Amino acid sequence: MGQAPIQFDRASGVLEGANLWERTAALALSTGSKISSHFSHMGYNACANLLRKTLPERNIAIRLNDDAVFEFPYGDGYWSKLLNRAYTYEDELELLFEDSINVDYVLIDCGANYGYWSVLVSSRPFGAHKVIAIEPSAQNFPKLANNARVNGDRFEIMKCAIGSARGTARLSGSKHEAFSIAGATNAGGEEVPVIPLDNLIADGKVNADGKYLIKLDVEGVEIEAIKGGARLLAADSVILCEEHGNDPDHTVSRYILDQTPLKLIVYDPRSKRLETVTELSILDRIKVSTHVGYNVFGTASAFWLERIDALNAKTARRMQ
Numbered sequence: 001m002g003q004a005p006i007q008f009d010r011a012s013g014v015l016e017g018a019n020l021w022e023r024t025a026a027l028a029l030s031t032g033s034k035i036s037s038h039f040s041h042m043g044y045n046a047c048a049n050l051l052r053k054t055l056p057e058r059n060i061a062i063r064l065n066d067d068a069v070f071e072f073p074y075g076d077g078y079w080s081k082l083l084n085r086a087y088t089y090e091d092e093l094e095l096l097f098e099d100s101i102n103v104d105y106v107l108i109d110c111g112a113n114y115g116y117w118s119v120l121v122s123s124r125p126f127g128a129h130k131v132i133a134i135e136p137s138a139q140n141f142p143k144l145a146n147n148a149r150v151n152g153d154r155f156e157i158m159k160c161a162i163g164s165a166r167g168t169a170r171l172s173g174s175k176h177e178a179f180s181i182a183g184a185t186n187a188g189g190e191e192v193p194v195i196p197l198d199n200l201i202a203d204g205k206v207n208a209d210g211k212y213l214i215k216l217d218v219e220g221v222e223i224e225a226i227k228g229g230a231r232l233l234a235a236d237s238v239i240l241c242e243e244h245g246n247d248p249d250h251t252v253s254r255y256i257l258d259q260t261p262l263k264l265i266v267y268d269p270r271s272k273r274l275e276t277v278t279e280l281s282i283l284d285r286i287k288v289s290t291h292v293g294y295n296v297f298g299t300a301s302a303f304w305l306e307r308i309d310a311l312n313a314k315t316a317r318r319m320q
Contacts, residue, residue: 005059005071010085025055025075026083033084040289045077045175052076061150068123069150072114072143078177079114089116092267092274092295093240096213099311101127105236106210108200109133110162110225111217113140113177115147115155121213122155131155132205134162136171136192137179156205162216163194164224173219182220196228211303212237217293222252226260226298233262236301242293243283250283253296262298265308272319273312 007016008026015026029048036044052075060074062082072079081087088094097120107121112133122131133155135144141159148157161169161181169181172189181192197214200206214237216225222241226233233239239262243252256264257277264277266286274297275282287294299305 003056003058005061006074007061007063008083009063010082011063011065013085022055022074025051029075029080030083030085033081033087037084037087040292041081042289042291044081048075048077048080059146064120065123065125067125067128068119069147070114070116070119071147071150076176078175079116090295093117093215095267095311096238096240096274096297096308097121097126099314100213100307101125103127103211103307105129106206106212107131108197108206108212108214110197110215111135111219112144112157113217114143115157117215118144118155119147119151122151128154132158132200134158134160136161136181137176138190140176140179160193160195161221162197162218162225162228163221164228165194165196166199167194168192169194178219180219180221197225197233198229198231201231206232208232208235210235211301213240214238215240217242223255226255233260233298234300236303238297238299238301238304241296241298243287243296245287245292245294246290248284250280250287253277253280253283256296256298260298261300263300263305265297265299267295272315274308 004017006018006022032044032047036042055075058074059071061069061071064070107129109118109131112118112135115133118131118133120126121129133144135141144157148155168191170189171179171181171192173179201208216222216239218225241252243250253264256262265274266277268275268286
């Protein structure tokens with residue numbers, strides 16, 4: 001058994017259980033996030049991962065709210081931005097999750113990584129929703145399982161990838177936040193099982209008549225995942241998809257708009273609204289950084305479209 005995790009409370013800023021060097025590193029990680037936030041955290045991950053090499057191997061447990069703890073290896077470049085209390089991770093998703101606290105929905109967290117959204121959405125302040133967290137990586141899955149455990153095993157975990165049909169694929173990559181089965185060859189990586197989203201209905205994990213928010217953080221196989229989820233997406237579902245900043249063709253959004261019955265919605269920081277997309281040119285303006293992802297939403301559900309309209313109306317009233 002390794003050292004107990006360092007503890008950090010985002011609400012109070014209190015850091016406990018850290019030695020002097022670990023405290024100094026926390027200050028550097030937080031300050032680095034504040035400075036690099038002005039240019040979409042360019043270079044932050046690489047610098048944090050260098051600093052991590054000077055730190056002893058142990059976890060940090062971040063208290064996200066009074067019912068949510070998120071653990072990850074201390075100094076991790078991707079997640080250490082959480083030490084900056086002003087930082088919000090994927091704020092357009094948080095907007096929808098916070099507005100849906102009183103909706104009886106299930107989160108299907110595909111490409112869950114270490115389980116950040118699974119931990120939050122299953123917590124009381126976010127409505128204590130049922131969550132199925134799906135992660136294919138043998139490197140990431142134990143960290144996801146640990147976060148399920150430290151939060152009372154309140155969400156279900158599955159070790160597989162999401163695709164268009166049941167089978168197997170090779171998973172590869174050098175960064176834990178970017179492992180992918182897209183374009184993987186038989187050389188290198190690990191073999192992982194693949195299931196289509198609709199198998200969650202066939203296997204009795206979810207009902208066809210439920211309400212769902214489906215986070216698809218599947219690194220290049222979004223279109224295959226959508227193809228494998230036609231039945232689930234015909235229900236009261238919203239897919240939350242990553243649109244890559246380095247893709248000027250907006251491939252995922254173009255597919256949703258042209259090839260599916262789903263309405264495409266994107267958060268526009270200029271209007272502070274979730275805007276229905278009819279022309280992909282809006283994404284040319286929104287996708288300002290090539291090294292980050294932007295979330296787009298797809299839904300054919302009248303229920304969720306009404307919720308989004310109401311959310312926009314609330315935002316408009318607050319801004320008056």
